[in-house]
Amino acid sequence: WDMFFLAFLERLFRPTFRKDDFVLGKKLGEGAFGVVYKAALANKSSAKQGDLVLKKATEYGAVEIWMNERVRRACANSCADFVYGFLESSSKGKGGEYWLIWRFEGETTLSDLMLSKEFPYNVERMILGEDQDLPKGLERENRIIQTIMRQLLFALDGLHSTGIVHRDIKPQNIIFSEGARTFKIIDLGAAADLRVGINYIPKEFLLDPRYTAPEQYIMSTQTPSAPSAPVATALSPVLWQLNLPDRFDIYSAGLIFMQMAFPALRTDSNLIQFNRQLKRCEYDLIEWRKTVEPRASPELRKGFELLDLDGGIGWELLTSMVRYKARRRTSAKAALANPYFDREGLLRLSFMQ
Numbered sequence: 001w002d003m004f005f006l007a008f009l010e011r012l013f014r015p016t017f018r019k020d021d022f023v024l025g026k027k028l029g030e031g032a033f034g035v036v037y038k039a040a041l042a043n044k045s046s047a048k049q050g051d052l053v054l055k056k057a058t059e060y061g062a063v064e065i066w067m068n069e070r071v072r073r074a075c076a077n078s079c080a081d082f083v084y085g086f087l088e089s090s091s092k093g094k095g096g097e098y099w100l101i102w103r104f105e106g107e108t109t110l111s112d113l114m115l116s117k118e119f120p121y122n123v124e125r126m127i128l129g130e131d132q133d134l135p136k137g138l139e140r141e142n143r144i145i146q147t148i149m150r151q152l153l154f155a156l157d158g159l160h161s162t163g164i165v166h167r168d169i170k171p172q173n174i175i176f177s178e179g180a181r182t183f184k185i186i187d188l189g190a191a192a193d194l195r196v197g198i199n200y201i202p203k204e205f206l207l208d209p210r211y212t213a214p215e216q217y218i219m220s221t222q223t224p225s226a227p228s229a230p231v232a233t234a235l236s237p238v239l240w241q242l243n244l245p246d247r248f249d250i251y252s253a254g255l256i257f258m259q260m261a262f263p264a265l266r267t268d269s270n271l272i273q274f275n276r277q278l279k280r281c282e283y284d285l286i287e288w289r290k291t292v293e294p295r296a297s298p299e300l301r302k303g304f305e306l307l308d309l310d311g312g313i314g315w316e317l318l319t320s321m322v323r324y325k326a327r328r329r330t331s332a333k334a335a336l337a338n339p340y341f342d343r344e345g346l347l348r349l350s351f352m353q
């Protein structure tokens with residue numbers, strides 16, 4: 001009852017918005033299921049709200065609103081700050097559009113940052129603001145990548161502990177929050193909440209083939225179709241244990257780790273080629289390494305060197321994330337306890353978390 005009452009009170013006292021309250025700015029993105037704009041409140045007196053982001057979504061917007069509401073209550077720091085979501089039924093189209101509003105977290109996604117020649121040093125500047133007394137060269141790059149991975153896994157751990165699998169973890173869906181000075185996850189459009197059975201049946205067409213784990217489906221095909229909500233609540237912790245759906249995101253996060261260590265994998269075509277190579281090695285990274293290392297370019301060799309620092313703890317972590325069998329992959333929580341994160345990382349960040 002307390003939970004319901006609190007949710008009710010929160011809903012009651014939070015501002016509600018309508019279509020006319022917003023002024024649209026530039027387009028930030030456009031997918032098959034919606035368009036995203038920078039936006040602001042039309043009413044000047046509410047301008048202190050600052051910049052906002054507005055997504056006009058198709059029918060999948062309903063699930064995305066549900067996920068964002070849940071994240072805000074259970075693990076707010078994991079994702080971009082959600083403000084409000086509603087069905088805008090006056091617009092054209094059968095059932096209208098869902099409008100979702102977030103706080104504008106910042107200009108850059110991890111994808112933008114990784115495409116710069118300066119990566120990962122461009123991230124170091126954003127996180128620290130000023131020079132730190134860090135080691136130079138490879139060791140320094142490793143510390144920055146380690147910090148990004150820690151923040152990503154921290155956000156994922158929040159989602160997974162809440163019972164949410166994101167299913168679309170990729171650099172384009174990781175935003176740098178200028179306010180929090182940390183990376184946050186965005187785009188819960190393909191997410192599944194297993195504890196209550198929302199969006200339980202995977203929609204494969206929502207998944208991005210560049211980053212998907214080999215199992216494709218988060219639940220085994222033997223799992224019965226979505227049970228009604230009360231049953232799902234009682235049942236799903238067991239299903240979670242059996243199927244480890246969270247490991248789907250871990251695989252994607254492992255691929256991001258790879259892209260950070262190996263600059264060559266940052267282009268789409270090379271990532272797709274890598275996926276093909278890995279499949280040929282039956283998703284065995286150690287096998288893949290054996291096939292490419294003997295004739296590796298200096299750049300590729302540098303990536304292995306980075307992962308081999310400190311007795312190879314980076315490589316160890318990576319291979320525990322990118323594995324064929326979901327149940328053999330590490331969880332986000334276990335990954336955070338990996339010795340790779342024992343070192344200081346970027347000093348100030350350890351305080352912020």
Ligand code: ADP
Nearest residue numbers: 028029030031036053080102103104105106187
């Ligand atoms: P899509 O379904 O189009 O992928 P996303 O939710 O990923 O929608 O948003 C598209 C883009 O809009 C993101 O890649 C990012 O650049 C930007 N964006 C989304 N949410 C925010 C936010 N809260 N703050 C700043 N930029 C955002």
Ligand code: MG
Nearest residue numbers: 172173186187
């Ligand atoms: Mg996206």
